[in-house]
Amino acid sequence: MTETIGWVFIIGGVAFNLLGCLGLVRFPDLYNRMQAATKSVTLGTCGILFGIFLMTGFSAIGIKALVVILFVLINLPVASHALSRGSLQFGVKLWRGTIRDMFTEDRGGRSIIETGEGEEK
């Protein structure tokens, strides 16, 4: 029974990971890509590792899988936060469909929203 639940977790995790990577290819600008990739890949990886924990129980493999979950939960959100902040200050363009950019407005810089026909998809 736990074996089956573990497989469900692992297969769901792999599916979400694949969707996250697809989002990395499809979305129009850095910030949207980061959103998709961060959320899906975090949940997918945690799902896979939790499935492994369910299948092996409290053995060396299961416990280490739980530790990796902790690292991944810290890794991806903090990395994407730091990277998006860095690239906003660096001046990486926002997609032209962007409505409002209060960050650059408050810093008093020039708008970094794309104007012309930029790269799409």
Next chain:
Amino acid sequence: MTILIVVLVLGAFFCLYRVLRGPSIPDRAIAVDIMAVIFTCITALMALRYRLAYLLDISIALAVISFVATLALAKYLSGRSLDD
């Protein structure tokens, strides 16, 4: 099991597309970070398949090192701008 690993490798190829194509440096950086996490999953699945606990140590090392690398790049970027 094998098919799951193949699907994850397919995902890694999507990331590779973004690494090669990505118009800006942070695009490539986040793609590499995501790729490292995908490889974390692959090593974890291999640890489950062959019942080798030490493969998960590789997972931990990958997760931590990709995190530090991304943070270092973010720190480097936030100190400068495209105009410089």
Next chain:
Amino acid sequence: MKAAKTICYWLGGFGVWLLLTWSLAPASLIAGAVVALVAALVFGRDLPLNPLRLFNPVRWFWVLVYIPVFGYMVIKANIDVALRVLSPGLQLKPGIVKIRTTLKSDIARTFLANSITLTPGTLTVEIKDDLLYIHWIEVRTEDAAEAGRLIKGPFEKLLARIFE
């Protein structure tokens, strides 16, 4: 006070070592104790956490409430992202808005930022004192208070009970 802090960090580090090695061989135990002690002595000063608060059971109760709420929001976020990725035309209306938080301590703000990043359609970009800049994939309102209510959801109250 300072000694208690160091001992807490030492125990924490030793616990992590035990989980990582998952063996009770004497050589491994001694090495772990020494490494954890050195780490606690060197880095103990720089960590912002107050470990004496760890022994308050009320906070642990709110942690137990927080985890299922968080899990529910993460799964909702992922279904949202999956629908956006798979829909043929991209339905995006992104923008960066700012919201205010009432949380005071650094660690509570960090957890709030991470929770926001993992919930539907939002990504924390910058924290400046009590201002949070959020990249929102579908901007529904530009008003700071209204956006704050929509984005923070139940997290702010739960985190205030856990950390403050």
